[in-house]
Every structure is written in structure tokens, then in C-alpha cells.
Amino acid sequence: QVPQVETGGGSVQAGDSLRLSCAAPVYSYATECLAWFRQAPGKEREGVARILRGDGTTYFYADSVRGRFTISRDNAKNTLFLQMNSLKPEDTAMYYCAAALGGYCYGQFSARDFNHWGQGTQVTVSS
DSSP: HHHHHHHOOOOEEOOEEEEEEEEETTTTTSSSEEEOOOOOOOSEEEEEEEEEETOOOOEEOOTTTTTTTEEETTTTEEEEEEOSSSSOGGGEEEEEEEEEEEGGGOOOOOOOOOOOOOOOEEEEEEE
């Protein structure tokens, strides 16, 4: 069977909010860097935000989501979150959580450095 990793996506109106969750096995992977990516049809996978599992320090938010999205983690619940507020139609995409070695929470933010991925959850925002 295929475990459900990312949950919380759906179809909403512009200005609405969603909270995405990412559970094991991605969250439980033995690595320090956790991240959210998104990919719209015909576009490359885009890094949204990343966080250190240990102390919760964040190092990156894409310019397009800064001030609207917040990445966080709850180690007691083994869960990564992405709170998305003031959603816009351009936020429409498949959202993925991913894990990488801790060093990849610094510097360039590239999908190729993350080797553990969830199955994705679709977010659709209507104007």
C-alpha cells in the first residue's frame, strides 16, 4: 500500500486559507532539513519554504509567498505543516513535502537535493 503523506489540499476561493500537513515517512526520515515544494502544470518544481527539524529555524520563503505562508513542525506529532493564508489563483499547484540532509537548508534551494518525497496534495484557488 502507498501511505498518505501530504494532506490538507483542496479547492478554495481567493483569500481563503489552507493548512497542509506532512507525516511519516517523509517527516520521520533521519535528516535535519524539511521543506515544501510546489509544481504547477508546465512549470518547474518550486521551493516554497524549508525548516530545520531540530530547532525549527526557517531559512527560505519564496518571494511569492513571503508574508502569507508559514512553515512549521511539531516533533511530538512527527508532522510538518504549511499554513497558507490569503491564497491567490497563482498559488494553484501540486504541493509536496520533502526531506534532505541538514546542509541543504542553507544556500541554494533545489529540488534535486531532496531525496525523500511525499505523493503531493493538490491546491486549487479560484478567483
